[in-house]
Amino acid sequence: MLQPTLILSLIGVFASATVSANAISQDKPLYSVVEGYKVDNDTMQGFRTWRAAACDRCHGPNQEGMVGPSLIESLKVLTEDQFKAVVSEGRVEKGMPAWKTNEKVMTHLDQLYAYLKGRSDGAITRAKVVEMKR
Amino acid sequence: MEKRFRYSLATTLVCVSVGLAHADAALDTAQANSGNWAMQAGDNYNQRYSSLKQITAGNVDKLQVAWTFSTGVLRGHEGSPLVIGDMMYIHTPFPNNVFAVDLKTQEILWKHEPKQDSSVPSQMCCDTVNRGLAYGDGKIFLQRADSVLEALDAKSGKVVWSVTNGNPKLGAVNTNAPHVFEDKVITGISGGEWGVRGYITAYDIKTGKQVWRGYSTGPDAEMLMDPEKTMTWTDGKLAPVGKDSSLKTWKADQWKIGGGTTWGWFSYDKALGLVYYGTGNPSTWNPAQRPGDNKWSMSIWARDINNGKVKWVYQMTPHDEWDFDGINEMILADIDVKGKKTKALVHFDRNGFGYTLDRTNGALLVAEKFDPTVNWATHVGMKTGRPQVVAKYSTDKNGPDVNTKGVCPAALGSKDQQPATFHPKTGLFYVPTNHVCMDYEPFAIDYTAGQPYVGATLAMFPALNSHGGMGNFIAWDAGKGKIVWSKPEKFSVWSGALATAGDVIFYGTLEGYLKAVSLKDGKELWKFKTPSGIIGNVFTYLHGGKQYVGVYSGIGGWAGIGMAAGLEKDNDGLGAVGGYRDLQKYTALGGSLTVFAIPGK
Known part of the structure; x- marks a missing residue:
């Protein structure tokens, strides 16, 4: 974990680059992050959604898993559509709630995915993020 | 049972006429026999003390497994079975199955498998635990996760009455054991992490009719x-x-x-x-x-x-x-x-x-x-x-x-819900504790x-500048407010303790050991590794003239939730050394009951 963090930080410092990932069929990157934790407004909203829904109680404060699986690992496997299906329908028999009735989660599903994908990719290097200044 | 019922009815009538609290005769009789374990704490006082003394500090090292029972359910097993006469009543976490086992043959005489909405566990904050059954008036009382309180005929397992105690769709679920006091079944409610307004309710033991409900706020x-x-x-x-x-x-x-929920003992x-x-x-x-x-x-x-x-x-x-x-x-x-x-x-x-x-x-x-x-x-x-x-x-x-x-x-x-015990001889309390900071x-x-209505992110780790472990088992003088002795444990002690007249204190550990320690100084006298981590409460009973000691194993609960990972601190190279993560080296999920006795006569 330490090394990728360092590399990304160095890029950030020397090239002032923004790490971004492209969403399918969109021009806007899925998420943007500098220095590992300063993120764009949408990704910030994803973090707020993660926190408000108390996902950390099962998936851990760092998304590394507790009673629920590690989302760092899960999002290396799940596609965006699969992720959204699991969140909305749940995996009830395993204890994952169906969030489809939760308006806050459902309206911010794209942002939630962006934030967690950034964590899984290793681009967002810590769970707690802040909004980058424009 | 028939006879008891009539006696109980007669008592009820007498009491109604004088306006006093009327006792449940069946429970009183069962409790008076020290060979039974008729309540979750053994008595009304929550002392978790047994006057049985065949197993002593001198012979406890000869304890061996007498029999075992798989509950068929994974996840955290809290509470303990009940023993009344020849019958043992065993419960499980969600879906809250109940088994009535004949102690003479270990045959399952009846089984109760409630049908509950599969979405209920996702409204439970800290694993799908259930802290056990209650007995009284010839009935076994089950407080289901979905808040339904059921009275089962102790002989047949048939539902005599059932009542809905809360709305699980709003997060009002249950994990606590119901308690029978006099002619009432008392139960609480969970859901402090869902903004549930807490209350405690008394139901009539005969009919399930609500007698009173008192809110916390x-x-x-x-x-x-x-x-x-x-x-x-x-x-x-x-x-x-x-x-x-x-x-x-x-x-x-x-x-x-505003919470103030009531999920304890x-x-x-x-x-x-x-x-x-x-x-x-x-x-x-x-x-x-x-x-x-x-x-x-x-x-x-x-x-x-x-x-x-x-x-x-x-x-x-x-x-x-x-x-x-x-x-x-x-x-x-x-x-x-x-x-x-x-x-x-x-x-x-x-x-x-x-x-x-x-x-x-x-x-x-x-x-x-x-x-x-x-x-x-x-x-x-x-x-x-x-x-x-x-x-x-x-x-x-x-x-x-x-x-x-x-x-x-x-x-x-x-300390969380894991109950402590009191020994009348020493006048001291023996307490399973956590040694964790955040x-x-x-x-x-x-x-x-x-x-969910939580609103905080937490990271937990072993108490710093201490022995590195996450628990202690202590003896406490409540008259002075002083620790008498303290025995360090690698993990939180999340198991209810038992004190006996044989001058032995029993408790379980998250690694899965059932331990017997000396009343005097906490010295370990015996231990046995059960199939999974222990968050259940130790109990004892007499059957066929012989003393048995038992405990559920089945890691889970809030302590066990931490076992998989994630309790490491952010940006902390040291991490949680000796933390819950290590628990994976010792145990995996599994629900079972292990009962011990000293072999021979």
Whole structure:
């Protein structure tokens, strides 16, 4: 974990680059992050959604898993559509709630995915993020 | 059973005519026989003490497995079975199956498999635990996760009556064991992390009809509180709580979603006719959002068994900032307190203080730390009854989006629900404890009915500058407020302890060991590795003239949730050395009962 963090930080410092990932069929990157934790407004909203829904109680404060699986690992496997299906329908028999009735989660599903994908990719290097200044 | 029923009915009629609390004859008879384990704590007093003494400090090392039973359910197994005569009643976590086992043949005589909505577990904050059954009036009482309280015929398992105790769609679920006191079944409610407004309810043992319900917060009438007659510790003496004692301590209508749930163990003093219990955290976990003392969350309560009226109440942690639920068991014991024989109530709170009160009137007698690492408060003012909070550890003062670091204990408390035991010979309490600290970062959150209403992110780790382990098993002098001895444990001790007249103390560990230790100094006399980590409570019984000791294993619960990972601190190269992560080296999920005895005659 330490090394990728360092590399990304160095890029950030020397090239002032923004790490971004492209969403399918969109021009806007899925998420943007500098220095590992300063993120764009949408990704910030994803973090707020993660926190408000108390996902950390099962998936851990760092998304590394507790009673629920590690989302760092899960999002290396799940596609965006699969992720959204699991969140909305749940995996009830395993204890994952169906969030489809939760308006806050459902309206911010794209942002939630962006934030967690950034964590899984290793681009967002810590769970707690802040909004980058424009 | 038929005969008992008639006897019980006759008693009821007599009592109705004189207007007294009427006892449940079947439970009284079962309890009087020390060979039974007829209640979750063995008695009304929550002492978890057995007068059986075939197993002693001298022969406990000869204990061997007598028989085992798989419950068929994974996840956390809390509580213990009940034993009445030749029958053992075994329960499981969600879906809350019940097995009636004939101890002569180990045959399953009946099985009850409730059908519950599969979405219920996702409304449960801390694993799908259930803390066990109750017995009385020829019935077995099951408090299901979906809040339905069922009365099962003890002989056939048929449902005699059932009643819905809350709305699981709003997060009002149940994990507590129901308790039978007199002719009532008392039960609580969970859901402090969903903004559930807590209450305790008494149901009629015969019919399931609600007799009374007392809320933890809100208007006096709904709390069953009398502003003039309900007493509380005020300025060094007992004084009436006064009008609107709860409403005054909340901003606007916040008490309606203010928590104070009631998921612990209840106790009962027959002579006083009082039932004792504690209330949980105020909702949300972001304290800045709910100014005021948030009464009567985090409090010890004494209610009249007949009508639920509050005799006295004492708030331990006004305006909670750390999730220190006050629900841990109230142990009733007649002990020496500061040189005076006292009808005491002893309580080991999540907040790390061991409280001793006069249970007849609610006077505060002792409040001392039972873990020396407790740092969020310097002490409890004996006149005010309030903790002196250390500003550095105040998550309210530090505010939302600020990470308050190094608070001891962690949210799971210096002790959680895992019940302690009392030994009348020593007059001491033997307490399973946690030795864990935390970083706590609150954040603003909106309430949505039926959705989590937490509002804080936590990271937990072993107490720093200590032995590196996450638990201790201690002996406590409640009359003086002092630790007598302390035995370090690698992990939190999350198992209810048992004291016996054989001068042995038993408890389980998260690695899965059942341990027997000496009354005198905590020296380990014997241990056995059960199939999974133990968060259940040790119990004992006599069958065929022989003493048995048993315990559920099945890792889970809040402590077990941490086992998979994720409790490491952010940006901390050292991580949680010796933390819950290590638990994976010792145990995996599994639900079973292991029963021990000394071989031979």
